[in-house]
Structure formats: structure tokens, C-alpha cells
Amino acid sequence: xxxxxxxxxxxxxxxxxxxxxxxxxxxxxxxxxxxxxxxxxxxxxxxxxxxxxxxxxxxxxxxxxxxxxxxxxxxxxxxxxxxxxxxxxxxxxxxxxxxxxxxxxxxxxxxxxxxxxxxxxxxxxxxxxxxxxxxxxxxxxxxxxxxxxxxxxxxxxxxxxxxxxxxxxxxxxxxxxxxxxxxxxxxxxxxxxxxxxxxxxxxxxxxxxxxxxxxxxxxxxxxxxxxxxxxxxxxxxxxxxxxxxxxxxxxxxxxxxxxxxxxxxxxxxxxxxxxxxxxxxxxxxxxxxxxxxxxxxxxxxxxxxxxxxxxxxxxxx
Amino acid sequence: xxxxxxxxxxxxxxxxxxxxxxxxxxxxxxxxxxxxxxxxxxxxxxxxxxxxxxxxxxxxxxxxxxxxxxxxxxxxxxxxxxxxxxxxxxxxxxxxxxxxxxxxxxxxxxxxxxxxxxxxxxxxxxxxxxxxxxxxxxxxxxxxxxxxxxxxxxxxxxxxxxxxxxxxxxxxxxxxxxxxxxxxxxxxxxxxxxxxxxxxxxxxxxxxxxxxxxxxxxxxxxxxxxxxxxxxxxxxxxxxxxxxxxxxxxxxxxxxxxxxxxxxxxxxxxxxxxxxxxxxxxxxxxxxxxxxxxxxxxxxxxxxxxxxxxxxxxxxx
DNA sequence: TATAGGCACAACTGTCTGTTGTTCTTAGAG
DNA sequence: CTCTAAGAACAACAGACAGTTGTGCCTATA
Numbered sequence: 001x002x003x004x005x006x007x008x009x010x011x012x013x014x015x016x017x018x019x020x021x022x023x024x025x026x027x028x029x030x031x032x033x034x035x036x037x038x039x040x041x042x043x044x045x046x047x048x049x050x051x052x053x054x055x056x057x058x059x060x061x062x063x064x065x066x067x068x069x070x071x072x073x074x075x076x077x078x079x080x081x082x083x084x085x086x087x088x089x090x091x092x093x094x095x096x097x098x099x100x101x102x103x104x105x106x107x108x109x110x111x112x113x114x115x116x117x118x119x120x121x122x123x124x125x126x127x128x129x130x131x132x133x134x135x136x137x138x139x140x141x142x143x144x145x146x147x148x149x150x151x152x153x154x155x156x157x158x159x160x161x162x163x164x165x166x167x168x169x170x171x172x173x174x175x176x177x178x179x180x181x182x183x184x185x186x187x188x189x190x191x192x193x194x195x196x197x198x199x200x201x202x203x204x205x206x207x208x209x210x211x212x213x214x215x216x217x218x219x220x221x222x223x224x225x226x227x228x229x230x231x232x233x234x235x236x237x238x239x240x241x242x243x244x245x246x247x248x249x250x251x252x253x254x255x256x257x258x259x260x261x262x263x264x265x266x267x268x269x270x271x272x273x274x275x276x277x278x279x280x281x282x283x284x285x286x287x288x289x290x291x292x293x294x295x296x297x298x299x300x301x302x303x304x305x306x307x308x309x310x311x312x313x314x315x316x317x
Numbered sequence: 318x319x320x321x322x323x324x325x326x327x328x329x330x331x332x333x334x335x336x337x338x339x340x341x342x343x344x345x346x347x348x349x350x351x352x353x354x355x356x357x358x359x360x361x362x363x364x365x366x367x368x369x370x371x372x373x374x375x376x377x378x379x380x381x382x383x384x385x386x387x388x389x390x391x392x393x394x395x396x397x398x399x400x401x402x403x404x405x406x407x408x409x410x411x412x413x414x415x416x417x418x419x420x421x422x423x424x425x426x427x428x429x430x431x432x433x434x435x436x437x438x439x440x441x442x443x444x445x446x447x448x449x450x451x452x453x454x455x456x457x458x459x460x461x462x463x464x465x466x467x468x469x470x471x472x473x474x475x476x477x478x479x480x481x482x483x484x485x486x487x488x489x490x491x492x493x494x495x496x497x498x499x500x501x502x503x504x505x506x507x508x509x510x511x512x513x514x515x516x517x518x519x520x521x522x523x524x525x526x527x528x529x530x531x532x533x534x535x536x537x538x539x540x541x542x543x544x545x546x547x548x549x550x551x552x553x554x555x556x557x558x559x560x561x562x563x564x565x566x567x568x569x570x571x572x573x574x575x576x577x578x579x580x581x582x583x584x585x586x587x588x589x590x591x592x593x594x595x596x597x598x599x600x601x602x603x604x605x606x607x608x609x610x611x612x613x614x615x616x617x618x619x620x621x622x623x624x625x626x627x628x629x630x631x632x633x634x
Numbered sequence: 635t636a637t638a639g640g641c642a643c644a645a646c647t648g649t650c651t652g653t654t655g656t657t658c659t660t661a662g663a664g
Numbered sequence: 665c666t667c668t669a670a671g672a673a674c675a676a677c678a679g680a681c682a683g684t685t686g687t688g689c690c691t692a693t694a
Contacts, residue, residue: 001390013641026683028642033682040394045641047691054450055394058402062390069386073318073379077357077372085375112375133371163625330672343652345673350651362672364660 001063003030004042008060012049043064075114079132083110084280087125087137090115092223094160094243095138095268102287109280126152131271135281140198153274157288159265159301161242163256169234172257179261180210180302187213189226189238199266203239206264219283230254241266262302318380320347321359325377329366393429396449400427402599404442404454407432409540411477411560412455412585419604426597443469446590452598453589457515470591474605476582476618478559480573482544486551489574496578497527497619504530506543506555516583520556522621523581547571558583579619 006016007027014024035042044055052060075084096113103111108136114134116125128134130151138157164183166173172182188207193200207214219228224248230236231252240246240256248254270288272281323333324344331341334614352359359373369377393400405412413430420428431451433442445451447468455474481500483490489499510517524531534543540563547553548569557563557573565571587605589598 012639014639022682024641025643025682025685029682032642033605038394042394045690047640048693049640054402054431054433054445057431057433058393058400059390059430062386062393066383066386069379069383073376073383074355076375076379077355077359083375085371112378114374116374128371155569158567188555329670331670339651340653341672342654342674349673362659364672365662365670367672391648 001034001066003027004034005060005063005067007031007043008052011051021268037054050084061294062113072110075110083112084278084284085112085114085134085136086113086284087114087116087128087134089138090107092244092246093241094158097243097245098157098288098291102284105287106283109283121284126271129235129271132273132276135278136270137286138268139271140202140267141269141271151273154269154271155285155289155292157268157270157292158243159303161263161265162239162259163242163258164237164259165230165246165254167231168255169232170237171234172237173255175257177258177260180206180212180259180264183237183259184211184213186233186237189215189230189236190224191215192216202266202304206302209302209304227252227254259270260300262300264302267303318351318383320344321351322377322380322384324348324360325369325373326368328368342390351579386429389427394429397595400429401601402431402453403453403601404431404433404445406442406455409561409563410558411475414560414562414604415474415608419601420484422604423600426600431619443588446588449590449593452595453587453601455585456588457519458586458588463578468590469588471586471588472602472606472609474585474609475560475586476620478580478582478583479556479576480559481554481576482547482557482563483554483572483574484548484550485570486549487554488551489554490572492574494577497523497529497576497581500554500576501530503554504532504552506532506534506547506553508543509533518623519583519621522623523619526619526621544569544571577617579617581619584620 003016003020006019007013010016010019013027013031017024017027031043038055038059040059041053042059043050044056070307075081088099090096091113092214099111099113103109114135116128116137122134125134125137126139128147129137139256141154142307164172170186172186175182190203193203203214206212226238227246227248227259230238231248231254239259242258270285272285320337323331323336323605327333327336328413329553330348334341334344337344343518348360355372355376357372357376358370359376360367361370361373361615392398401415405416407413408430416428420426426603433445433451433454442451442454443456446454456471481489481495487503489495489503492499507520510520512518512521520531523529543555544563544565547569548565556576560577587602
């Protein structure tokens with residue numbers, strides 16, 4: 001591909017060979033191999049060089065695009081000058097949506113979105129942030145009770161509210177809102193999560209606070225299977241983040257019902273290094289701070305005891 | 318790349334090898350080579366298979382994108398099921414803009430836009446259309462006097478009007494419109510074009526009809542150089558299609574002045590095969606017919622004598 | 635008609651890729 | 665705690681492949 005593009009750019013095999021530091025015959029072989037593989041003639045050989053055939057002209061922009069993608073791919077793992085890397089835990093949650101709108105507002109910033117696995121020890125992503133291989137991650141700061149992990153900086157991003165997700169036959173399906181107390185009589189299905197992970201600790205404490213029955217879905221066949229189960233069940237319900245994005249067929253007729261009085265919120269913090277940060281990180285942090293400011297104060301919210309903050313607080317070390 | 322993606326998809330080297338019909342050791346070597354080339358660890362080897370490293374997770378979407386682009390590139394030259402290929406003569410002219418809006422309206426149709434060189438014999442693109450390597454091209458139908466070339470089908474697309482392009486010091490710079498008669502006293506610069514090509518015949522006849530002085534710009538340093546010359550000159554002017562797209566620095570202060578009474582129009586026809594056409598071609602033809610219908614009738618227009626049609630006519634064989 | 639620019643073919647060589655055979659590590663069972 | 669089996673890496677080797685040198689052919693231009 002690169003050879004073909006070089007030939008097109010220079011207009012002749014010899015010059016392309018000089019640019020690529022191979023001989024003219026080598027170029028000839030490479031182009032011939034590409035043409036044989038594709039089964040078409042890409043270049044029309046003339047007495048004074050070479051010009052594109054019809055197929056070559058159609059192929060050329062695709063070849064250039066391929067080289068661009070290849071360069072971007074290589075750049076994505078080069079330590080210096082790689083794209084900004086952000087861990088969103090899970091592409092369905094609100095943080096992913098936040099990052100998506102950030103990308104729309106700043107399309108010029110190259111962004112790689114990761115979902116690092118939640119391991120039992122919980123600090124896998126934090127280790128990556130410390131090591132400098134990830135620039136920012138989102139945490140609930142359970143284990144550190146609102147304090148920044150050592151060597152890292154943190155700031156509140158949002159208080160994620162919850163919806164109850166139920167099928168049309170569920171007893172609460174017609175409600176326009178429910179309270180945590182209402183949920184005490186209905187089993188809540190959730191996927192298994194490590195007990196000492198932040199979400200694990202959060203939902204365990206939520207269940208204790210309101211005497212909820214949380215059933216672990218096993219085996220875990222994925223979200224699609226869970227949604228399918230919910231659609232046909234008159235008993236099953238699950239909790240989802242308000243900002244999370246789930247899609248289901250319209251025939252499922254699932255309902256999202258806000259949970260209020262109090263509204264359990266999942267506190268999401270951005271965690272990142274302070275020194276030697278990625279040059280684009282400050283832009284993202286500014287964006288998050290701005291969005292964070294619009295989050296209302298903590299009236300009628302429920303947060304677990306280990307959360308140090310009961311409302312948005314200033315960013316701090 | 319393909320091997321790396323296969324490993325990620327299957328979760329283990331052996332299964333990836335089976336899918337690619339090579340041994341587990343071969344997969345191991347390929348991935349190791351990729352990692353060595355990139356200088357990072359992409360996959361974390363575990364006792365029960367393999368999982369993505371942080372770098373691997375950032376790299377994966379780029380790798381998938383690369384494979385997609387590669388498949389598209391290969392598909393662009395596969396005779397069956399390739400993208401719709403349209404020759405627009407020149408990316409600056411109105412036909413290119415027309416095709417761009419077609420693409421915006423039908424983003425689902427894969428489109429390859431070509432600019433086949435205008436050769437002296439003039440029918441190079443027509444040959445490609447007959448051969449089936451190009452699906453549609455735009456012509457003025459000079460040589461055939463409005464008749465469809467044998468075996469091909471044709472229809473009017475638009476009557477392209479002209480603007481006079483001049484710098485701020487040109488005598489006509491302040492006019493809001495000019496007539497062809499006005500131009501008789503001012504030299505018109507144009508690039509050399511083959512005398513028996515359709516644009517060549519068109520502008521020769523236009524010059525004769527209104528006693529214009531057409532100077533050939535030589536040597537041809539490209540459009541940028543021409544625009545630069547125009548900007549500083551009090552004598553030079555050129556004719557450009559109304560729908561053509563030229564960009565210049567604001568400091569040039571060039572003006573586009575409509576040419577009217579009569580308005581010389583360049584008649585553009587779509588030429589394509591009738592039988593065994595590309596499945597997407599009818600969609601493009603429908604789009605062109607629709608746009609064509611909005612073109613006003615031929616009052617105050619000038620067309621060369623060899624143009625059989627003096628206004629839009631129905632599409633015909 | 636002579637010349638020179640430019641590409642393809644042929645023969646050869648060194649590297650590289652993929653294979654077989656084997657070892658090392660580790661999760662899970664007994 | 666030990667055994668077993670799954671799964672990846674290492675080593676040695678054979679075949680393929682890419683790139684080099686040398687040469688011939690074609691054609692635009694003088």
C-alpha cells in the first residue's frame with residue numbers, strides 16, 4: 001500500500017524506490033504483488049513513468065486512508081504523543097456519555113476510551129493511572145472515603161441518580177416514581193460484582209440501608225439476556241444509572257422509573273495524575289469541572305456513609 | 318493486525334490459530350512481532366488464555382478500523398459489489414458539488430469519485446463506462462452533437478453558467494455583471510486544453526462567437542498560481558463555472574462577476590450504460606433527474622451550435 | 635534514426651515466516 | 665498438597681518470500 005501510494009505521489013517507480021530506500025525493481029515487485037492480490041491493474045505503465053488506471057484511481061483514496069489509520073494506530077500506543085486515554089469503567093454508564101459529549105465538543109482531541117476490568121483489588125485502573133498509561137479514570141472513592149489516592153488528584157464529576165427498570169407486568173410498572181422503601185418488597189436483580197469493589201460496596205450498603213433484596217443474576221449471560229428476562233417477568237426489576245444507555249426492542253415495553261425520596265446517587269469522581277500529565281488532560285478536566293458545577297446540591301439524596309462528600313465539593317488534591 | 322484481532326475475539330492463541338488456519342506457535346510469533354514493532358505489550362498472557370493490556374485496549378479499535386478500511390479498499394476494486402464509480406472530470410467543477418450533495422443525501426451508498434484525465438481523443442472516460450469500470454461520467458457531448466454515444470444512455474444534468482474571475486484592479490472589478498460583449502476588450506486566461514476535447518471546442522466556439530481573446534496560460538503552474546497572478550493583475554481575467562469551488566486567501570480580494578446577456582452555459586450531460594448497470598446507479602440517476610428539473614429554461618442562454626439541445630430535454634437513449 | 639529515460643524479467647541470496655517438538659506456568663480437581 | 669491439563673513461549677528447521685544485481689524491451693524526444 002505504502003509503496004503504491006509512493007509511486008502515485010512521485011509518478012515513477014525509480015523515485016518511489018529512492019523515497020522508500022529500495023530499488024526500482026523492488027518497487028515493481030511490490031506493486032505487481034498488490035495488483036496480483038487485488039486482481040486488477042492499478043497503474044498504467046507508460047514510456048515516461050506511470051499513471052493511475054481507473055481502478056487505481058478508485059483504489060487510491062482507500063490506500064491513503066489505510067495509511068492514515070495505520071499511523072493513528074501506531075500513534076495510539078507510542079508513549080510520547082499518544083491520544084488521551086480515559087477509563088470509563090463501562091461504556092453504558094453516564095461517564096461514557098459524558099466523554100462522548102466531550103468528544104463532540106472537542107473533536108480535535110484524539111481520544112481513546114477504555115473500560116478496564118474491575119478487579120477484586122479495585123486499584124488496577126488506579127495503578128495504570130499512576131503508571132501513566134491511562135490519563136484519567138472514574139471512581140466512587142469507596143476505599144479511600146473521598147480522599148484522593150496517594151499521588152493522584154481527584155474531583156467530583158457527578159452524582160448519578162438511579163432508575164428502576166421493569167417490564168410492563170411488574171407491580172410497579174405504572175408508577176411514575178418509586179422510593180427506596182417501595183423497593184423493599186421486590187427483588188432487585190444485579191450482576192455479580194466483586195464485594196470489595198466500589199460498586200459492590202455501594203449496592204451492599206444501599207441494600208442494608210433500605211432492606212432491599214438484591215439477587216445476583218447467575219450465570220451472567222450479558223445485558224441483552226437480562227433485558228429479555230425483565231421484559232417478560234412480573235417479579236424481576238433492576239437498578240440502572242439515570243445517565244446509562246440501554247437499548248431494547250420496542251416490543252419489550254420496559255419502563256425506567258425514577259427512584260426518589262431519597263434518591264440514591266452514585267458519586268463519580270475523576271482521578272488523574274497531577275504531574276507530567278497529558279497535554280490534553282487539562283482541557284478534559286476543565287470540561288468536567290464545568291459540567292460538575294451544574295449538578296444540584298444534595299437535598300433528598302442518599303449516599304453511603306463512607307462517601308466523604310454529601311454534595312459537590314471543590315476539586316482538591 | 319488481523320491476527321491480533323482474532324486473538325482478542327477468541328480469547329486464546331490456539332483458537333485464533335484455528336480460525337486463521339495456522340498453528341498456535343505461528344499466532345504467538347505474529348503477535349510477538351507486532352508487539353516488538355510497536356514497542357508495547359498488547360496482550361497479557363494468563364494461564365487460561367489471554368486478556369487485553371491497557372495499551373492493547375487502546376490499540377484494539379484502531380486495529381479493527383484498519384481491517385475495515387482494508388476490506389473497503391479491497392472491495393473498491395472487486396468487479397462485483399464494488400462502490401459506485403463516478404467520473405466528475407475535475408473536482409472543482411459543479412458536477413463534483415452535485416455529487417457531494419448526492420453523497421450527503423445518500424450516505425449509505427458507497428461512492429468512489431474519479432477524475433479521469435481529458436485525453437485528446439476525448440473518449441477515454443466513455444471507453445471506461447462502456448467497459449463497465451466506471452458507472453457514470455459527465456460530458457458536454459460535443460463530438461456527438463447531443464446524441465448518446467453508441468451503446469450508452471445520456472440525459473441533461475445542468476446548464477453551468479459562468480463567472481468572470483478578476484482581481485480588484487481589473488477594469489471590470491466593480492461591475493456586478495458583465496456581458497460577453499464586454500469581455501471582447503479584455504484578455505481571458507485559461508489553461509491549455511486539448512483542441513478536440515469538449516471544453517476545448519466549447520471555449521473556442523465561445524471565443525469566436527463574441528470575438529474574445531483567450532490567452533493560454535503557459536507554463537501551467539496550477540490553479541493556485543493562476544489565482545495568485547489574477548489577484549495582483551489589472552489586466553488578467555479568467556472564466557470559471559458558476560458552481561465551481563475555488564478558495565483563495567482573503568487578501569487576494571478576487572471577485573466573481575456573473576456573465577449574462579447572454580449567459581454562456583456549459584451543458585453537462587450524464588453518460589452511463591443502460592444494461593447490467595451498478596445496482597446503485599438508478600438512485601443517482603433519479604437524484605440527477607430531480608435536480609435537473611429545477612434548471613430554468615433557455616432564455617438568454619448561449620450554447621455552441623453543436624449542442625443539439627437548447628434547454629433541458631427529457632432523458633433519452 | 636539514435637538516444638535516453640523508465641519499467642519488467644531472470645537469477646540469486648539472505649531474511650522471515652510458519653511448522654514440529656518441547657518446556658514452562660498455572661488454574662482447578664482430587 | 666499434589667496431580668493434571670490447558671495454554672503460551674522457546675528452539676530448530678524448512679520453505680517461501682522479498683529485495684538485489686544484471687539485463688532487455690519499449691517509447692517519447694531530438
